[in-house]
Amino acid sequence: MSAPAGNTERRTGEPTVPAADGDLAVRFRRIAAETRSHAERCRRAVEAIAEAYRAPYVAFNVQAADRALGHEVVAGSIPATTWKSFADSVQVEALAANAAVIDRLEDRESGLRAAVCGIPIRNWQDEAIGSLVAIVACDDSKLAALTADRLLALMTLLAVPEGPTKVETPAESAALSAEGIASRYDSLDRMSMAIVNGLKNKYGFAEVQLGIVRGGRVRVTTISGRAKFHRGAPGVVRIQQALDETLDAGRPLASNADLDEGFEARRRYALHERWSLETGGCPVLSVPLLDGERVVAIVGMRLESPDSPMPISLAELRQKLAPLGGALALADRLFRPWWRSALDDFARRFGGAERRQRVGAIIAVAAAIALLVWGATEHPYVVAVEARVDNRAREVHAAPFAALLAEVLVRPGDRVEPGTPLYRLDTRPLELRRDQLRAGIELASIRRAAALMSQDSGAAGEAHAELLALSAEAATIDERIDASIGRARRAGFVVGEDLLPRHGEEIAIGDPLVETAADGQTVLKLEIPETMVHEVTVGASGSFASAARPGERIPFRIERVERAAKVVEGRTIYVADAAVDADSAGRLGNSGTARIELGQRTGAWLLWHAPLRYLRHQVNQL
Known part of the structure; x- marks a missing residue:
């Protein structure tokens, strides 16, 4: 089909x-x-x-x-x-x-x-x-x-109330309607979105907004067709100002007289007119939603174009929106977070300008006293610096001569003992040269013996000199062949870069090949900024937390502070060595944050020390 x-x-x-x-x-x-x-x-x-x-x-x-x-x-x-x-x-x-x-x-x-x-x-x-x-x-x-x-x-014809009917007062009918509407949703946001989108789709408005009244002000919470919006945007601020104007008036307001039969020509609603002008002259209006006699929300509506007719009369629209005020108030009470209820309860208990001023003064005096007490008492002075796990005894095994890398025998993290083979260089050219030298040595020995028998001292001297030179070169080649297999000097483990990707490459003399770290030599390297190096002394203690395990604190004690500064990523630092438990510190190269405990300081000193240290750092950068 x-x-x-x-x-x-x-x-x-x-x-x-x-x-x-x-x-x-x-x-x-x-x-x-x-x-x-x-x-x-x-x-x-x-x-x-x-x-x-x-x-x-x-x-x-x-x-x-x-x-x-x-x-x-x-x-x-x-x-x-x-x-x-x-x-x-x-x-x-x-x-x-x-x-x-x-x-x-x-x-x-x-x-x-x-x-x-x-x-x-x-x-x-x-x-x-x-x-x-x-x-x-x-x-x-x-x-x-x-x-x-x-x-x-x-x-x-089927749209009649469900269940048995009974005669209800207007107040009972409104309460039942509000409860029925609020019970359909699981949050105030979902209910608000359903209201604005339903009004837009049903009556063909270009845009519908909903603002909740809190603390005597309107807060725009929902706009049809927008999942998210910034309340500080100029358009949203203009809408909120117009809804506040409706809250002050306590009745529906419109930008055009033909939208509101109760429009007062002598009173021009400037905020609604400005809202209309910013939308290209499209008519706008807003209707307050009541819970009893209290305004709980404001609904704003904008028509599609300046010539668009009102799809429904204002009186009929108010009648349609009447149950929504009670429903929003009920949903607000049902889904309001605890802290919002606490604030509202505080506002009710301490309402009134004079009482609020007295309460504010009491709170200000109590805060000042608490600040003075805190400033006069001593508190732990702790500074945080970057740190990483390192090893004191790191050895780099370099190539003893230029050759091809024939074999890689270890990988990073492998355990090594003294004499463990690490790598092997290609010795075939050396072995060929050694065989040639050995043949030359035999010929030189034969020529020297023949010269001595013929009593030719000059020829014997030349043959002897050639024999010494060839023997020396052969001894050097034997040493290189013996050194072609790199071996670990201490017990530990392999660190650094993996050598396997370089297998078969031509290695130059002196190229670093394998790096090892000895057992029991773990150290924590602290990067002390130059602005606080004078405060850090040998013997200071603290705790280290790695980025991999931030919840685990490992104690350390500073053993040495380098006297020479280093520049790392544009920062001048001093490196300090701290003793730390090797098993707890984790793998070599782990980085994290070290918190150094530097004794006790008063609260006032702590309050002013941080900005002063920042200013001193800025001056040092000049």
Whole structure:
């Protein structure tokens, strides 16, 4: 079956039940009267629609108090999964828009021409709580629109209160409505987002904002279509100022007279007018939400363009928004964090300007006394510096001569003992030269013996000199061959870079190959800034925490402070050696933070010492 053709169309407005569907309307009214559950009404309605329109697929989904319910009716040989692929998107869009949605479905091979009608399922407060989708045979768009209008009108007959009805006072009705609305959400943020997005989608506003009243000011918490926003942005600040203007007035305000029948021409609401001007002249208005007589929130709305008509009268809008004030107040109490409740309780207990001034003075005096006591008493003076685990006895084994690296016998972290082979250099050229020298030595010995027998002292002297030179060179080559295998001098472990990647390379004489660290020589290297080196002395103790294990503190004691400074990454430091337990310090090269304990200082000294040390460092950099 081919993809649906044409664009999705939305049908809004207040439809009436067509006369042609009179029998079906009577049936729907009977369903609404006989059943108390909205989900049961929808199930029976789906079956009635499928029967009356001979629809191959009709389904509904509705959100009950604690679970989602649904039901579908399938007629014909085409499985439900085929129809669902076309119906699901329309059903979701009808629920989101709270309006009828129409999509065309056409299959040229089979000649099928149908309309996919998505209808919102509303409760008695005109809120979308689910959606119905029906696929009906339809030849043109006008017939599809008429069918959608009929279905929307029929579903409105089911929007009556659930359960047994009783006579309620206006206060009881408002309380029940507020409790019902607040119980649908698990946080105030979710409820606020649902309110602004619902108003925007239902009435076609360009943007809807919600501000919660706290401490006599409005705080913008939610803006439709925005998951996050910065409250200090100029546009948001302008909205908050306009909502504050509404809070001060205590009634709905608008930027244009045609939006508010109670608009006072003699009083111009400057903040609303400025908000409107910054949005290109689009009309704006705001409505306070009340909990009893207390304003708990302000809803702001902006229309799409300067010529856009108001989609709903202000009086009707206030009536629609009336239950939201109590619901927001209830949700705020339910989901308010403990610290917010404590602040509000404090404000209630110490309300009034004079009492707040007295309480503020008492708090200020108590804080001053506490600061004086803290400044006069002594506290531990601890400084934090960078540190790393090192080894006192690190040996670098360099190449004794230029040759190829024939074999790598150890890797970093390997344990070594005295005499353990570390690497082997290629000695084949040396061995060839040694064989040549040995042959030359034998020839020189033969020539010297022949010269002595013939009593030719000159030839004997030359042969003897050649013999000495060849023997010396042979001895040197033997020493190099013996040194071609590097061996560890102390017990310890291999550190530094891995030599294996250089296997087979040409090694120059003196190139560092393997580095070892001896056992029992672990030391902690502290990097002391030049501004505090005069405070650190031999014998000072502290604790070290590595970056790998920040929660574990390892004690140390400083043994030596170098007299010469070093420059590391633009910082002038002095390196101090500290004794530390090798097993606790971890692997060689571990870095972290060392906290050096430098005795006791008064609180006043600690308060002023840090900025003075910073200034001294800045002066030293000049």
